[in-house]
Amino acid sequence: MQKNHSVQNKNKGRLLISCADQPGIVAAVSQFLYSQGANIVESNQHSTDPEGGTFFMRIEFEYEGLEENASNLKEAFAAIAENFEMDWRLSLASQLKKTAVFVSKEPHCLLELLWEYQSGELDAEIALVISNHEDSRTFVESLGIPYYYIPANKDIRKEVEKKQLQLLEENQIELIILARYMQILTPDFVSQHPNRIINIHHSFLPAFIGAKPYERAYARGVKLIGATSHYVTNDLDEGPIIEQGVERVSHHHNAEDLKRIGRSVERSVLARAVNWHLQDRVIVHENKTIVFH
């Protein structure tokens, strides 16, 4: 489904809608797009409950000259949106989301993202990498991506986040990826980026919330280990889950083996979650996600 080249995406728009479920929504929206000369390429919808639930919709469409006429299109749609009291947004596939990656020592998740980025499989503009370690600088800079080393620990959290927030603002960052960034963010930081911070937790949530999940998985003697990618909220590892994955382990494996095996689960789970977000496939509702893929 994924188109990699901006040129291919020149005329591709994505309309995301959520509102109280009621008759006529699909008719009104599709009628609107048709009347505007837009051609629906992909369409997904979900209703929490046909009676009195919430309705969600994602439409991907082709529209000749979208970039020039996006604002007119939005203006025209506003009327319909008002009728149905919709939360909605219209995004252009050609406008890649400005993204910042946070990482600590372990590079595997960062490398996975950079690799897909390199091969044109990640619909993002990776504007910068921020780390509390120097380890990954060489590789990141070799791709022409600025690397900011900001030492961190819980005692200087405020100052650290001040620097980070400034960088994010200067670069107009729309998505923050915590690619195994091992520092906890303050409520203040999180509240400034609602549903725009994606974390990878190295366990099958809600099992093993918090620190040292692999050690605890080993201690419990589980037969599968997992990873979970979720939006960051102020409840540690309690944010809306976007994607999860697992891998089989056995009594042969010690805690170190679990970490090694887990790395490949972590990186693929995070990469999938990030791609879905970048393609506007994820809608957050209460503490859950609707993922249209």
Next chain:
Amino acid sequence: MQKNHSVQNKNKGRLLISCADQPGIVAAVSQFLYSQGANIVESNQHSTDPEGGTFFMRIEFEYEGLEENASNLKEAFAAIAENFEMDWRLSLASQLKKTAVFVSKEPHCLLELLWEYQSGELDAEIALVISNHEDSRTFVESLGIPYYYIPANKDIRKEVEKKQLQLLEENQIELIILARYMQILTPDFVSQHPNRIINIHHSFLPAFIGAKPYERAYARGVKLIGATSHYVTNDLDEGPIIEQGVERVSHHHNAEDLKRIGRSVERSVLARAVNWHLQDRVIVHENKTIVFH
């Protein structure tokens, strides 16, 4: 998603559409349903190619008094269908499809279907079971399902199929499930039930087409074995694939082990494929399936 009780499905309809892709289809169809007072519950679409391809759509909707007014609804939709030169059908979820299960000696796939049937998870009316062996009679009849023993071999194929076709006609069978039925059907038989015969082949097609797939998988030393459920055509094991599954094996396993391990893949793959068909989620296009699930 699945609703098990006919009463729940009293007002549920499914509209399946395929036609040349062109602007305005979704608008016209959703506008129609809205104007009729139908409420869209689930909607899926697919286009083989936005330019000049074929467009497919499945809409599940709630419509008060559907059973009484189905014919009016169809009549009203016919006009739109004509405009877009659609192939289409409207089916009622409350009208369970009359189904016949064919089986030989191995009962595992039959048992799986009967269990889901028993537990109300199979949206079918299993009208009869036909077998060239007596093995499964007791269990089938204990569920009040007629069991017809029709000995078969390739020399008497014509007479056998004559009896089978008569039973299918008498019972107005809409779906034939080959649950490990080890006789080959004649082109004449198949042509009378296009895309209405579902088979389970005990390999990961197109690998190991034909006889003794597990023996050949063992001989080849594969590390995964599979099963494939597909519609039956006159090209052996070449029909449109509905679903596939695999399971891991190793050098520890001999051909008998592969058969044992494979049984659980076969039964779950067949059950999924059958359920999708029964819920009108499968559209056949050329030699492939579009499965809206």
Next chain:
Amino acid sequence: MQKNHSVQNKNKGRLLISCADQPGIVAAVSQFLYSQGANIVESNQHSTDPEGGTFFMRIEFEYEGLEENASNLKEAFAAIAENFEMDWRLSLASQLKKTAVFVSKEPHCLLELLWEYQSGELDAEIALVISNHEDSRTFVESLGIPYYYIPANKDIRKEVEKKQLQLLEENQIELIILARYMQILTPDFVSQHPNRIINIHHSFLPAFIGAKPYERAYARGVKLIGATSHYVTNDLDEGPIIEQGVERVSHHHNAEDLKRIGRSVERSVLARAVNWHLQDRVIVHENKTIVFH
């Protein structure tokens, strides 16, 4: 690997050993078996830590006239066992373990076990089924297995267990399978059958310990649901894990869907765990299992 017919297993023995790790164990044991004229068919070992850890071994061997000479063989091995201060047992594959299945209303796990039992894939003698409901009587008795209906609730737990324990004793039960038996067992009951009660919990432990795991999984918005088979201890759902499995779910699925999807995971996970126990492939060490498969 599995041989289904007792006759095939006439001469097959299984030797399970655990002791402090030290040099010469494998040499001594294999030398012993060789000197006795036994032929090693399968051998597995594990050490928690080559220096000062615990050593575990399972050897499957063929021994002409095993049934007649088992006691002599045990006597002869006792000397070696003493040298290395081993915990050990020698079991005969031909002596199927007497098994009791406990079930409440939901039959899917029971049915799975009976089905494998029927098809000769379960190396057990199912001596009886105990239930606090009548639902499964017909099917169980149709296989010639006694069915005991013992109404249960937490107020009469003691009396209920008294009846159950009596049945278990009368039938010399060696393994108790809780196939979705929804009553909690008392510490007294559990302590009488250490590592001989296998439960299936309908979640990916340690997530969703306790009641209503599917409802809670739905509420949390997980993207995978799971099942866990474990030995029962007096810490609810905290016993040694034997096997786990997962299945993918999405925002399309409500709590009822999760239950339906979960059933097929539960039954296959339980069946695998039970088979491994029956084939003496599971050793419990502290709160974990070593599974030699």
Next chain:
Amino acid sequence: MQKNHSVQNKNKGRLLISCADQPGIVAAVSQFLYSQGANIVESNQHSTDPEGGTFFMRIEFEYEGLEENASNLKEAFAAIAENFEMDWRLSLASQLKKTAVFVSKEPHCLLELLWEYQSGELDAEIALVISNHEDSRTFVESLGIPYYYIPANKDIRKEVEKKQLQLLEENQIELIILARYMQILTPDFVSQHPNRIINIHHSFLPAFIGAKPYERAYARGVKLIGATSHYVTNDLDEGPIIEQGVERVSHHHNAEDLKRIGRSVERSVLARAVNWHLQDRVIVHENKTIVFH
């Protein structure tokens, strides 16, 4: 299980054995290791058939001063090996296998191997990379690995292979990895490296042998795509299979999507197969592999 640092592996040896199955093998080998003061860390065995089959064994052991005394140990074992007419080899975990990676344009499999190499998870010494394209030079050389660009096409195959074979000989290469190298090797080349060339084929063999497997998988409408890692023989894609993996696809995916999805299967399947080979876990018997993991 994997230990990454040579120092940890200083005293670790691996003994691989195959011979006609007969009583006393395990006893003799384990007795020998014990008498030499070696401590068995891991042991696996397999027999194609207890009566008159072939017996395979892999023993991993710790032996103080292995590097100095390896030759004595081998000499001492030769006597036993002769008794049982064994094919055998004793390898030192500390001696990393000299490896050459061949790649064409697509870098994902090469990158996967280099990352694991970088992170110390690949027990190999990657001595050089050979490619018929320049694409991957920068990244390879950034890791200090020599990169040889040797243009190739079927008309100049002989000259190309002459250069390649010379490089392999100069570097005493013990393992050749075809990481999506799209040129066919001549029988002469292959015969010089029996069971020492590992290829990744981008299909679930034996399905889609040969060229354009993803295009053909798309044309067939499969619901799962796969990848297969195998030793190269002179029958195209018919060599002994080491590992396979699959990923789910649907009607939404075109041939390009299958390639993208397949890349992550290919790289993980190849990496597992290569690691097993490097750890001497793979034994080739006839046209199959025994993989002790």
